Amino acid sequence: MGLFDEDVPKKPASGAITVGEDLSTLSETDLADRIQALSDEINRTRQELEQRGNIRNAANSIFQK
Secondary structure (H helix, E strand, O other), X not given: XXXXXXXXXXXXXXXXXXXXXXXXXXXXXXXXXXXXXXXXXXXXXHHHHHHHHHHHHHHHHHHOO
C-alpha cells in the first residue's frame, strides 16, 4: 500500500451507480459505461412499466364486463 492510497477515489465494488455522485473522477470509458448501464436500466424500467400497464388493462377488461 502506498502512503496516499486513502486519497484515491474508490469505485463501488458492486459496480452500482449512485445518482448524484461526483463524475469528475471518472474516465471517458467509465462515463461511457455509466451511460450504457443507465440506458439499460431505463429500458428495463420501461419494459416493467409496460408489462404492468398490460396487466392492468387485462384486469380492467375482465372486471368491466
